[in-house]
Amino acid sequence: MTVSVYVRGFVALVCLAFCSVAISRDLGQDEALRLREQGVILPLEQVLRKAIERYPDAKLLEVELEEDDDIYVYEVELLTPSGVVRELKLNAADGQLLKDKVDD
Template identity: 60%
Template sequence: MRWVLRYSGIIALILACFALEAIARDLDQDEALKLREEGVILPLDQLMRSALGQYPGARLLEAELEEEDDVYIYEVELLTADGTVRELELDARDGRILKDEEDD
């Protein structure tokens, strides 16, 4: 029983470190502008053309730029013509759609 108490703190610390690695960081406007000017990411409006092509008549509800594990991702919510809200994740470097699912 003593070894459980002795190592439980270490185990908790290790698990906390793994949990922190998966957290995405939201970028503000200034950071996004700097990354666009440096050519690291593409402008959102350029990437949205292809995403909206899959959902004619859809409207943009929300967009955020995030960094997760050194990957820049636009997280986008669309309202489709039939009233469905879709959540997309686009690779900000090349526009690849990483995730496309109906939002709950």
């Protein structure tokens, strides 16, 4: 009986650890439109312009709007002319580059 109490305690601690990890959620087009109309986020075109300026002649593969740690983020995937896929994360409120990495 004592072992099961320890096991339950361990499982509870593991669950707590995973729950404290930041969770991001994808936003739908209706919510994105509402946030844009309220001036909370920049227009997608404005943020895409910044991404393309960073990688001229890149082709757009995908864009997602996420809420990550109470920050709205545009996640942009670009295919560079050299054939490398880049994932850029830009703050949707001001267009600031948050992350730029090669996408695996």
